[in-house]
Amino acid sequence: MNASIDCKSCHNEQCLIKKNCLTEEAIPYLEQKLMVKAKKNQPFILEGAPVHGLYFIYKGKVKVAKTGINGKEQIVRLCQDGEIIGHRGFGVGQFYHISAVAIEDIMLCNFSNEVINNMLQKVPQLSYNMMLFYAEELNRSENKVRKIAQMTVREKVIDAILYMNRKFGQTNNLLNIQLSRKEIADFAGTTDEQVIRVISSLKKEGILIAQGKRLGIVKLDKLKNEIKEHNFFLDS
Template structure:
């Protein structure tokens, strides 16, 4: 990573925790002390098991968060974009990261150190309250995902993954605005590359999706949603 300055004042990420509280006088001192970096595509900036180095906020770009599973295979547990928070799993309760994180494209990251984040939590109640609600929502999502994965078959898990990516990153020129390999889709859906390829081929034949090179576009979102409606 090379250092690069991301300006919080001109930042347009209204969903960013820092941006939401930038109007508070107490935040100014911490914003001045933050670090920002450019992380190149495919570069890892959080290593699972490494000492925690504060929280990261995505100024611009896309990131995948992973957890090592059985036989050392990485499971994608979260996909994030502009304004999202990365590295919060284990923060405050563990001295080491419980996840790893990679840039999915050239990404600008803002980092606030452990010391600064703990000071913010102790001195800025508005920030602490919002972060508490965020943790509660993320816990709820994780519990729902565990239930869904247990009940869905492979086709349903792949469809659910495609719908999530479509909802999270949007679609332009007929394709989802995120480059994911078939392996990465499998790592998120909890299945194998071969099964993902078979499901995608089947969905294409049914005219529910299309592919342009490695990119995927959802053609009939309503029909895809209908297939997994009972799991919602």
């Protein structure tokens, strides 16, 4: 549980901690980092649970979701190595208003509320970069609202698949992330049946290939072309 890996030797160069906290004053806090494992499909942040600090993904993929009224999930974002999770919980917030679930077996770094607060006070670069991160997240979130409201189902599914490709890439013509149709639906803001229908017609059109859960993009340009009028700005 706590065979902590030194941040100095961490492979995640883009991690906010790695980038900003290898300074003298931050070292004592880094030593208080906890490392935890989570198995596939295991939630490590529960919506409504008391905030227990800030997480960074050491290795693996995670979905961050918000639960709606009739049990409908909205996947807010997908994360991988080096990314931060649980940032909206700490500070003023007492409870998480998102949940985070491991998509595969993962390893996490956790900083307690106290440690992270102290670090933010001591390391201005960290605070500054966190602020940039928040601003970007807000932008994304605003874009996402617009997309869900204005795109057709087909466009939303395509947008979700393109996001998966942008973020995780493809090897051997297959996406490096496996989501169920349901998860794609929860991300795109529609239902799994609709996702299946869009995927199967994209298959017939020769734009996509699918072997069970695994999806592969064959004609990326065609896919991009379908939603080009929505992409005034990049990410979702």
